[in-house]
Amino acid sequence: MAGRSFHGFSFYVNLPVQVVATPQVRNVVNNFDYHGDLVSLKRIHGESNVDYRNRLFDVSVHPGGPLYEGVVNSIARDLGFLRTPSLLISLSDNSAGDPVAPNPRVNILANKVVLYSDWRPDGTAVIDREIRTYQLDDTGYYLDDLAAAINQSSYFTASLIGTIRSNTLSSTMVRDTSNLVIHQEYVRSDKLLILDNTNIIQNSLLFFEKKIFETEVLITPASDGEYVVDYVNGEVESYLYPSGQSYCSYYTAQFPMTIDTVPVQVFTFQDSDFQYELFHHETLDSGEVNALPNAEGSEIYHQLFMLSKVFWGE
Amino acid sequence: MSTLGTWPQDIYYLSWMTQRLANRAPEWTKARMWSWSTLQQMLNPIGADLERVHKQLVEERNNIFLSSTDINLIDRLYSVELGVGMEFTNNGEHDGIPVFEQPTVYADISDVEYQLTIAANNDIESLSYTTIPSRLTDGSESYEYVEVIPRTDIQDLSSTTPNDIVINGHLYITIRDNSTWELRARNNIYYSKVYIRGITRKGTEVEEAVPIRFNGTFKTINQWQSVTQVFVSYMDDTAQITVESFPYDRTSQLDTYNLVIPNTSLESWRFLRFGSKVWGSTLVSEGFTTNNFDVIRQGYDDLDYEYEIELHDADSLPLTLTAMTLKPNTNYMFAIDSTNLYIYNTRLPYPDLTVLESDHPDTKMSLYSDRWIYSRDDIVSIKTDIKDVSVVPWKLRWGIKDPDGQEYYLDIDGTKVATTVNAWIDNDNWESGIWSEVIMELLIQQTGTHQVTLECLYSDDRAPDREYTLTTRFIFYVPVAIPETVIPLPAALQSSSDLSFDSDGKLWFLSGSDVLLGNVYYDYYLVDYDRNKIWLRENYSSVRVVI
Numbered sequence: 001m002a003g004r005s006f007h008g009f010s011f012y013v014n015l016p017v018q019v020v021a022t023p024q025v026r027n028v029v030n031n032f033d034y035h036g037d038l039v040s041l042k043r044i045h046g047e048s049n050v051d052y053r054n055r056l057f058d059v060s061v062h063p064g065g066p067l068y069e070g071v072v073n074s075i076a077r078d079l080g081f082l083r084t085p086s087l088l089i090s091l092s093d094n095s096a097g098d099p100v101a102p103n104p105r106v107n108i109l110a111n112k113v114v115l116y117s118d119w120r121p122d123g124t125a126v127i128d129r130e131i132r133t134y135q136l137d138d139t140g141y142y143l144d145d146l147a148a149a150i151n152q153s154s155y156f157t158a159s160l161i162g163t164i165r166s167n168t169l170s171s172t173m174v175r176d177t178s179n180l181v182i183h184q185e186y187v188r189s190d191k192l193l194i195l196d197n198t199n200i201i202q203n204s205l206l207f208f209e210k211k212i213f214e215t216e217v218l219i220t221p222a223s224d225g226e227y228v229v230d231y232v233n234g235e236v237e238s239y240l241y242p243s244g245q246s247y248c249s250y251y252t253a254q255f256p257m258t259i260d261t262v263p264v265q266v267f268t269f270q271d272s273d274f275q276y277e278l279f280h281h282e283t284l285d286s287g288e289v290n291a292l293p294n295a296e297g298s299e300i301y302h303q304l305f306m307l308s309k310v311f312w313g314e
Numbered sequence: 315m316s317t318l319g320t321w322p323q324d325i326y327y328l329s330w331m332t333q334r335l336a337n338r339a340p341e342w343t344k345a346r347m348w349s350w351s352t353l354q355q356m357l358n359p360i361g362a363d364l365e366r367v368h369k370q371l372v373e374e375r376n377n378i379f380l381s382s383t384d385i386n387l388i389d390r391l392y393s394v395e396l397g398v399g400m401e402f403t404n405n406g407e408h409d410g411i412p413v414f415e416q417p418t419v420y421a422d423i424s425d426v427e428y429q430l431t432i433a434a435n436n437d438i439e440s441l442s443y444t445t446i447p448s449r450l451t452d453g454s455e456s457y458e459y460v461e462v463i464p465r466t467d468i469q470d471l472s473s474t475t476p477n478d479i480v481i482n483g484h485l486y487i488t489i490r491d492n493s494t495w496e497l498r499a500r501n502n503i504y505y506s507k508v509y510i511r512g513i514t515r516k517g518t519e520v521e522e523a524v525p526i527r528f529n530g531t532f533k534t535i536n537q538w539q540s541v542t543q544v545f546v547s548y549m550d551d552t553a554q555i556t557v558e559s560f561p562y563d564r565t566s567q568l569d570t571y572n573l574v575i576p577n578t579s580l581e582s583w584r585f586l587r588f589g590s591k592v593w594g595s596t597l598v599s600e601g602f603t604t605n606n607f608d609v610i611r612q613g614y615d616d617l618d619y620e621y622e623i624e625l626h627d628a629d630s631l632p633l634t635l636t637a638m639t640l641k642p643n644t645n646y647m648f649a650i651d652s653t654n655l656y657i658y659n660t661r662l663p664y665p666d667l668t669v670l671e672s673d674h675p676d677t678k679m680s681l682y683s684d685r686w687i688y689s690r691d692d693i694v695s696i697k698t699d700i701k702d703v704s705v706v707p708w709k710l711r712w713g714i715k716d717p718d719g720q721e722y723y724l725d726i727d728g729t730k731v732a733t734t735v736n737a738w739i740d741n742d743n744w745e746s747g748i749w750s751e752v753i754m755e756l757l758i759q760q761t762g763t764h765q766v767t768l769e770c771l772y773s774d775d776r777a778p779d780r781e782y783t784l785t786t787r788f789i790f791y792v793p794v795a796i797p798e799t800v801i802p803l804p805a806a807l808q809s810s811s812d813l814s815f816d817s818d819g820k821l822w823f824l825s826g827s828d829v830l831l832g833n834v835y836y837d838y839y840l841v842d843y844d845r846n847k848i849w850l851r852e853n854y855s856s857v858r859v860v861i
Contacts, residue, residue: 016397018860023392023850030387031377049389050818056380057516 032056044080051080058082068266072174076264083174083260086164087143089150090157090256091199098232101128101155103201104253106178110273113140113170117155119179120203121251128153133170134277143168143261161258172261180252189244195234201251202231208246212238318421318837319431319448322798327661330584331368332361333575347577349686350667350789358664369571373643381484381515381537384643385819388442394857396846402861414843417861421837421854423449430850433838441851445836446646446657452804453831457481459824461558462541465490469551476541479559480829482515483817485538486561487524488531492553495527495611505611506548508555510534512541527607528615531564537817560814562824566600566617569640569660574601574620581605582618586640586647586660589622589689594632596689597623597647597660597795621662622689624761624794625649637812639821646798648821652809655832656797662687665763665791669715674784678702679770681788688758688792696754696766696788706749707770708781709738717762717792724766728756738771761794807832 025046032052033043039059043052055077062083064074076083089106091099105119111134118126131149132138140146144166150158160166179201187193187207207213213236214225221227221239228237234252267274278297282290293301328349335357339346345353376382396402403415419430431448433441460477462485479485487508497504511521515537522536526549544557556563569584582601589596600617602610627633638649640660649656680699688694700706712724713733722730723737731737741749754766766788773781803810807830810823822829840849848859 016400018858019394019397019400020856020858021394023394023854023857025390025392025853027390028388030389031383032380032387032389035380035383046390049385049387052389053380053383053385054515061517 041077047080055080055082068175071266072262072264075266076262079264081263083262084164085161085258086168086261087147087173087259088159088161088256089178089259091253092153092155092157099155099199099255103231104155104178104199104255105201106156106257108173108176108259110134110175110267110271111171111277112138112273113146113150113173115150115153115156120201122203124203128155133173140170142166143170143173146170164261168261171265172263174260174262176257176259178253178255178257180254182250182252184247184249187242187244187246187248189241191238191241193236193238193242193248195236195248195250195252197250197252197254198232198234199253199255200229200231200234201253204251205229205236205248206250207242207248209242212240212242213248317429317431318423320446320799321431321434322444322446322659323796325659326664327362327659328664329358329361329365329661330573330575331365332358333577334581335361335364337575337577337579341577349577350665350791355667369643372571376643379535381535381817385817386641386643388438392850392853393842394848394850394859396848396859396861400861401846402841402843412843414841415861417841417848417859419839419848419850420858420860421850421852422856423837423854427858428837430837430839433840436840438840441836441838441840441849444644445838445851446798447655447801447834448799448837449835450655450801450804450807451833451835452806453820453833454806455831456828459560459827459829461556461563463544463555463557465554465556465563467551468492468546468549468553468555471544471546471555474544476512476544476557479538479540481559481816481822482539483537483559485510485534485541486531486556486558486564487526487534488556488558488561488563489526489529489549490554492526492529492550493613494548494550494553495613497548504548506546508532508544508546508549508557510536510538510541510557511543511545513539515539527611528602528613530566530615531561531568533561560812560816560822560824560829562812562814567638567640569599571640571643571645572660574599576601576620579605584620585617586638588635588638590634591632591689591691593690595625595635597625597638597658599623599660599662621687621793623662624689624792625656625658626794626796627656628797628800630794630796636810637824639812639814642815642819648813650803650810650813650823653803655801655803657799657801658795658797663793663795665789665793666717667763667789669717669763669765670789671765671767671787673786677770677784677786678705679707679768679784679786681766681768681786683788683790686790688790690758690761690792692758693755694758694764694790696756696790698752698768700749700751703749705772706744706747707741707784708744708773709740709771710752711738711769711771712754713737713767713769714756715765715767717760717764724754724756728754758792761792763789763791765789804832806830 027043032049035056036043041056041059058077062073064070091104094100101117103118103120105116107114112130112132114130115128116125117128118124131140131146133140139149143160147158147160150156185196211225213227217226217228224240226239278293280290280292280294284290332354336346336354345351373384405413405415420427421430457480459480462476462479463474466474495506506526508524508526509521514520520536522534524532524534566585566587569586572584574582574584582605585600587598589598599620601620603616603618604614635649635651638647640647645659645661647658647660649658678701680701681696682699683696714724715721721733723733725731725737726739768786769783771783807823810825812824815821821832821834823832836851838851842849
C-alpha cells in the first residue's frame with residue numbers, strides 16, 4: 001500500500017492511510033431525553049429510543065419510592081430492567097365452584113413463599129406449606145420448580161406467564177402478599193350490600209355502624225342487628241337498613257395473584273427471613289442455638305463494614 | 315465490492331404552502347389561480363421554507379406527549395476515530411475554507427465488505443432525517459396477523475370478542491358506511507364515538523373514546539397491549555368497523571405531514587391512495603370537498619381529487635404497485651410490488667417551465683383551463699378568452715409541443731398533424747366582426763410539460779398586405795415520479811400484499827395471513843474533518859476508513 005510519508009530532520013516514517021476499527025456508540029439527545037428529564041430517568045449509554053421509551057412508560061406504572069417496592073422499581077429501571085409478570089397463582093375451586101381454602105393468603109418473602117389455607121387477622125394462621133426459594137438446594141429455587149411445588153397444594157395452582165424462562169431464579173420475585181386491606185368502603189342504605197371485592201377474609205370485616213351490624217348469623221337475618229356475610233362473593237345482608245352514611249373495612253384476598261420478577265432484589269438485615277439465610281441454625285449441646293454468621297453472612301457483614309465508618313476500636 | 319446507498323434525486327418540488335401564500339391575491343388574478351404564475355414561481359422557495367416550519371411545528375406538537383413522540387428521532391450515532399498521526403488529506407483552501415479529500419468508508423455486513431455512501435450534505439439532517447433506506451433485510455420475525463376486530467357490522471360488535479393484539483402499539487379504527495354523526499337530545503349534542511377499553515402498553519387500564527367525524531381511518535392516542543372491549547355510541551347499526559394493529563383495511567391514507575391547499579382556499583387534510591390505470595399505478599392526492607369540519611362531520615366526507623402523479627420505476631417505465639405506506643414525519647412513501655421496495659417522494663414535482671415560450675406582447679387572446687395538472691389518458695380542454703373584442707382574428711392555428719420536443723399542429727378536433735400541413739382554421743364570422751370562444755380538447759399521451767400554442771392571424775380588408783400573427787401560449791403538466799431508490803425485497807418478503815410501520819418504527823409486511831418484519835437500514839456516513847472522525851448511522855462490527 002502506498003503510504004504517505006513524512007520527512008523529518010533525520011528520520012522518515014510511513015503514516016498509515018487507513019484505519020480498521022469497531023465503531024463506538026454515542027447518544028444523541030432528543031425529545032425522549034427531555035421526557036426523561038421530567039421524570040429523572042437518564043438514557044442508558046447506547047440505548048435506543050424504543051427501549052428508552054418503554055422505561056419511560058414504566059415510571060408511572062411502577063413508581064420509585066423509599067419503601068421496598070419503590071427501591072426495587074427504581075434501581076431496576078435505572079439499570080434497564082423492567083418488572084415482568086412471571087408467575088400466576090390462582091385458587092383451587094371445589095366442586096361447588098368456591099375456593100377450597102376458606103381464607104387463602106400467599107406471601108412472597110425474602111427467602112420463601114408461604115401459602116396459608118386459612119389466615120385471619122385474629123391470629124389464626126393455618127400454613128398450608130412453605131416453599132423455600134433462596135438456596136440452590138431449596139425446592140423452589142427455580143420458578144418452574146416453585147410452580148410445581150405450589151401445584152402440589154390442594155388450595156392453590158400456579159403457572160408461569162407467557163414466555164418467562166422456566167429457570168428464572170425465584171429469588172428475583174418482587175415480594176408481595178395476596179392480601180389487600182380496604183380501609184374504608186362506603187355502605188349504602190340497602191339491606192343487600194355488595195362489596196367492591198370478593199374473597200373477603202373472615203373476621204376482618206368491621207362496620208362502623210355497630211347497631212346495624214351487631215351479630216353475624218349464618219342464615220338469613222331475622223332480628224335487629226343481625227347480618228349474614230357471603231365471604232366468597234363479597235355480599236352482606238342485614239336485617240336493618242344502614243344509614244347510608246357509614247363505612248366498613250376488611251381484608252380481601254386478591255386472586256389470581258400475579259407475581260413479577262425483576263433481577264434486582266433488596267434485602268434488609270432487619271428482615272428475619274433474610275437473617276435466616278445468613279446464620280447457622282444448629283442447636284448446641286447447651287441448648288443454645290448457634291447464631292454465628294455463615295459464609296454468606298460473614299461476607300456480607302465484611303462488605304458492609306468496609307463501606308461504613310464503623311470498625312473495631314472506635 | 316458493492317456500494318450501499320443512493321441519494322434522492324435533486325428534484326424541485328411545488329410546495330403546497332406556495333398556494334396558501336398566493337391565496338392572499340384576488341381570485342381573478344392569474345397569480346393566484348395558476349400554480350406556475352410568475353408570482354408563484356417567486357413564492358415557491360419561500361413557501362418551501364414555510365412548509366418546513368409548519369412541519370417542524372407539527373413534529374414539536376406531537377413530541378409533547380411521550381406516546382406520540384417521533385420514534386425515528388436520531389438516538390445514537392456510531393463513530394470511528396482516525397489513528398494516531400492520521401488526518402484527512404487537506405487539499406488547500408478555497409476562500410479561506412479548508413478543502414478536504416473525501417475518505418472512503420467500508421463496513422462489514424455479515425462478513426462481506428461494502429462501500430458506504432456519504433450523507434448528501436455531510437450533515438446530521440441528511441444523515442438522519444431526509445435519508446432514504448439503503449438496505450432491507452428479512453427481520454426473521456413473524457406473527458399470525460389477526461385484526462383486533464375484523465370488519466364487523468356495528469350491530470354485531472357487542473357479540474364480538476376482541477382478539478389479542480399482534481404488535482403492541484397504537485390501534486387503527488376504520489369506519490365505513492356510517493351516516494349518523496350526531497344526535498340532538500335534551501339541549502345536548504351527542505357525537506359518534508368508538509370506545510376502546512383495555513390495558514395500555516404502560517400497563518394501565520384505560521378506556522379511550524375516539525371521536526368519529528367521518529368515514530375513514532383513525533388512530534388511537536394510547537398505545538395498547540390488550541383490548542378487553544370495543545363499543546360505540548350513536549353510530550348506525552349497519553356501519554362497519556375494523557380495529558387493527560396495522561391500518562391494512564384503510565382505503566386511503568391520511569398524510570399527516572402535508573395539506574391540500576387549492577386556489578379556492580378550501581384547505582383540507584391530504585389523503586393518498588393508489589390510482590389504478592391500465593398501464594400502471596398512480597399516486598392520487600385528495601382532500602375533502604369542504605374545509606369546514608362542522609360540515610364534514612354531517613356526513614359530507616367525500617374526497618376531491620387534487621392531482622395524480624404517475625409512478626415509474628427506475629428505468630422511467632410505468633409499473634403496477636401492490637401497496638404503500640407513508641413513513642411518518644417524512645415525505646417518503648414506501649411502496650412495493652411483488653419483488654421490490656420503491657421509495658417515492660409524495661410531493662408534486664415541478665414542471666419544466668423552460669418549455670414555455672413567451673407570448674407575443676400584444677396578444678389579444680388568452681388561453682385557460684380548469685386545471686393545470688392532468689394525468690395520462692385525460693382529456694385536456696383549453697378555452698380561449700378574447701381580450702379585445704374590437705379586433706377578431708381572421709384565422710387561427712393550434713400547435714402543441716410535447717415533452718419529448720416534438721411539435722405538431724392540431725386540427726379542430728384535437729388531432730395532431732404534421733407542421734408541414736396547412737392547419738389554419740378560418741373564423742367563419744370574421745366578416746361580421748364576431749368571435750365565439752373556442753374549446754380545444756385533446757387526449758394526453760405523454761407525461762411531462764406540454765405547451766399549447768395558439769396563433770391568431772389578423773387581417774384588414776382595406777389593407778390586405780398588412781396581415782399579422784399574434785401568438786398565445788399555455789402549458790399543462792402531467793406529473794411523474796421516479797423512485798428515489800429501489801431495493802429488492804428479500805425472498806421471504808416478496809409477494810407481500812401490504813406493509814406498514816408499527817409504533818416502534820419497524821416495518822411489517824403482510825404476507826398471506828402473517829406479518830413479517832423487514833429490517834430497514836440506512837448505510838451512510840458523515841465525515842467530521844475537524845475531529846478526525848467518521849460518524850455512522852448503523853452499527854457495524856468493523857469499519858475501514860481509507861483517507
